[in-house]
Amino acid sequence: MKKFFYQNCLLLVATVLLFGSCQKEFSSGLENPGETPVELNSKVRSNISGFVTDENDLPVLNAAVKVGMQTISTDRFGYFEAANVEVPKNAAVVTASKPGYFPGIRTYIATANKAAFVRIKLLPKANAGTISAANGGTASLPNGLQINLPANAVVNAANGSAYSGTIHVAAHWINPTAADLDRIMPGDLRAIDENNTMKLLITYGMAAVELSDGAGNKLQVAPGKKAKLSLPLPASLTGTAPASIPLWYFDETIGLWKQEGVAQKTANGYEGEVSHFSFWNCDLPIQYVQLNLTVKNSAGIPVRYANVRVTNTANNSWSTGITDSAGYVQGAVPANSQLLVEVFYNGCGTALHSQSVNVGTSNVSLGNITIANSVNMASVYGTVTNCSNAPINARVLVQIGTTYYSYLAHNGNYSLGVSLCNVPSLNISVLAEDLSVGQQSSVQQFSIVPGTNNLANIQACGVTTSQFVNLSVNGTPYSFTAPGDSLAYFNNNQSSVSIRAFRSTGTGSTNSAHLLFSNSGLAVGSSQAFIEFTTNYITEPVTYSPGGAVTITEYGAVGEFVSGTFTRTATGLAAPNTIYNITGSFRIRRFN
Incomplete structure (x- = not known):
């Protein structure tokens, strides 16, 4: 299907099913940049956040994300956030860069006092x-x-x-x-x-x-x-x-x-x-015009990460946008067209809301769209405290299926609206981080139902968020530490586990280490077979001596951490056949 794209940042594809509703009145008081000479000089202050993943939909740590004149790095969840950045009003640009990938770039129409959100999936350079x-x-x-x-x-x-x-x-x-x-x-x-x-x-x-x-x-x-x-x-x-x-x-x-x-x-x-x-x-x-709307549930809670799909009924071309923390989304849609606007959530195949909109040559604001409880909407409320049981400002990571969502707890309180699709209850995983002291909770499991859900308090305490890969080659130490360096863990229920560490030197070269070991009953105290180890700190081809092992010292749930130590001996292939004694340790967050 050919596609036009609903410009604001957050997007997902879903199937179509009508949900009856009355069409809302809409206004057209927005400035329309379409069919006019291009104007990119006007600036506004914008907040932008999002997630960056690789081709396997795994979080990308330490991707460089540039917005305006500000550059930030993604964290271990692939998440980034930039606040109060000056950007061109009609074409604000977000660029995510990572060695080995083409840049991931999103453009959005920035609105003062409105946040934007994107999901970027990087394309490998084949x-x-x-x-x-x-x-x-x-x-x-x-x-x-x-x-x-x-x-x-x-x-x-x-x-x-x-x-x-x-x-x-x-x-x-x-x-x-x-x-x-x-x-x-x-x-x-x-x-x-x-x-x-x-x-x-x-x-x-x-x-x-x-x-x-x-x-x-x-x-x-x-x-x-x-x-x-x-x-x-x-x-x-x-x-x-x-x-x-x-x-x-x-x-x-x-x-x-x-x-x-x-x-x-x-x-x-x-x-x-x-x-x-x-x-x-x-x-x-x-030709295009701008369209915007805000999605809330019946309790008045903004529905963040809702997927808004806009279909041109004349040719079935379509676009999507994802709501921000205020439930707001805006973007470009075809002018002089009849559109079907639908709201989806969490990959549900059934629309939570739909309405027809006739669009001319003026911009359209649909105002608030309220999702009724009759479509399995849940209002979720929770609290977060620190190690002293005091309410704190914290980041709350919610995992539904394989997708992460980020929320903020203000003075210890957070809330979110969630669709359960067509199931009577939904299991979610919640983790809270006290970013000020580098502590987090363990992953908490909850089952939510339609209506009001008051979750138990989460204490962001007891688990350090430190991540590293440390190694020694013939007694010379080397260290990689997040978030300054890129660390990656990949398991995905395969026969082996891969751990990678990467650092750009700033001169066009890189330092790196890659550890590959068996996945045979991974658990604390288990010993895994050493399969492969490569690093630029050993500059010649080597062969590995038989034996060597990786001992697992920590193995948390997905979202928590895996730690271990390893030893191995290698011999250079060329004279003088140098012996390399390799030891190391690691601690990296699990994403699968």
Whole structure:
């Protein structure tokens, strides 16, 4: 299905089922930037928060997130928050960066005194192959994405000097029918056309491409040269895909797509010439207006993380947005259209609310939308105290299924609205953190039901939040510590457990360590087989001596911590066959 995108940050895909309601009156007092010369100079102060995950939907620790002039890092849950940041009103940009991934970028229309929220899923830089710069050639991915470079058409991106060596091509095709398109695509599908007016795009597919040399230095298409880019087209879109379609590249500085060139339809997709590489998009432009609304439950509690889906009934193209801590969401929708607005929560297949809205050329504000208790809504209230049993300001992490949600307790009190979908009760996991002293609670399990739920007090105490990987190689110590360094734990019920530590030196190089051990009855006191250990602190190929073990000293529930120690001996393959005695310890939060 082709998609336009409801611009404000938080998005999810759900199925459609009507829930009867009276249509609310709507106002149009907002400034409309659509179909006007682009204005990006006006600034407002904005609050923004969100979660960053990898391609496996696991939290990304220590991703660099840039908003305006402020850069923050994600924590062990992949969560970030920036307050009172000055951003362009009509196109505020959030960029998440992590080595090995294309940047994850979201754009939103910022409103004074309104917070925004995003979920960003990073795309790994898949190896599409290598091309001789002198001879030119083609690199491709199995899904049909293809990059063709002519001979002598590449320069060093930093200084513009000609490059004649081997070109390494990293790429990723973004499927326009993907259920997680809202998380993986850059921007919000707003664009600047060739007449310098703002448009909303209907996408038929995107691609991310990066060229580099063997040392990782970025390359770019030389001035005056063109490369050929071929994008696959999903079978479900071939019937409506036009014979030719405008091409757009993503301007990462302003967070908007820009029109440049045309792609022609082929037997398998679209093909066009491009003058540089970044993100490219095959799209049809349409006029848009802004729409906003606020979702609350019958108790008046804002429903945060509600998924608002807006469908253009004329062609079934759709967009989604996720409500912020005030239950508010806003974004771009097609002008001159009849829309179906639906509210979903927690992946429920049934809409909690739906209404029809006729949109002209003015912006639309639907005001408050109230979700009735008759659709299995729960009002959840709880308290948090510290080690002295005093009420505190704390962060409360709620896990429903495999998804994390972040709330704040003010003076010890927090509340949230939750939909139970069509089940009589729902199990949730709750963890509270006292960020001021680095203490947290254990993970608490609760069963909630429709109506009012008063949860037992949670004491954010007893579990330190420290995380580290410490190792020694022939007596020389090395240490990685969160949040300054990136630490990652991966299990997912596989036969082995992976622990990674990573640190950028700031000079283009990195320090790292990777420990792989067996997953055989993981528990405190268990001894796991040592499978592999690699680190840049050992610079030559080695073989490992038989034996070696990883001893588990702490093994909490998901959301808590796993700790252990390890020992191993390795021998260098080349003379003088250096012996490496390796010992270490680790403590990392579990996410699976």
